[in-house]
Amino acid sequence: GDSVTQMEGPVTLSEEAFLTINCTYTATGYPSLFWYVQYPGEGLQLLLKATKADDKGSNKGFEATYRKETTSFHLEKGSVQVSDSAVYFCALKRSKLTFGKGITLSVRP
Amino acid sequence: GAGVSQSPRYKVAKRGQDVALRCDPISGHVSLFWYQQALGQGPEFLTYFQNEAQLDKSGLPSDRFFAERPEGSVSTLKIQRTQQEDSAVYLCASSLAVWEPRNEQFFGPGTRLTVL
16 A cells, blocks of 8 residues: 655754755555645644656745655755744645654754 | 634543544535544544545544534544544544545644543
């Protein structure tokens, strides 16, 4: 069945550092890929998405590229801020969403 | 309202009690999903509806779990004879349609269930 694997966390960075969060998936066909974010005390929010191979999703300075050949959708940001501290979930979608375990990012001032 | 709402936000139940969790989707959204999120884990699919039809309930962990959406709008997730392992956050999400994989699912704030 479908599955999503995220790198182990938590991750702690200093402000303005470069961020990479790895995500790989297992699925048949061509699912859509998503990154969701959960800020402290808030619900899940869509951060970005990509619907086909080589698509790049981007939002709020975050980017991720749908790599079919490596079945990956790694999340990157060039300069993180304290306000980026949250839990990040990678997910794939056909009808339902299949999520990874999530990773907690803490950004220090 | 503008978003998905869920009630109650927090529920404490004694083991063996029945609970009912409510979800109000975004107006006009055809599809409604329930997910279960255990502590420190990602959400896991429970069931989904297209209008009033329950099209997939493969994620329901046991026959103690039951979901309905009788008029194609509000949905209720019922858990009978709650067990400690049912403690989790229950998330509801809605979207315009199911079969379009690009459609975004909008999530509610969740109901945190604690079974003592």
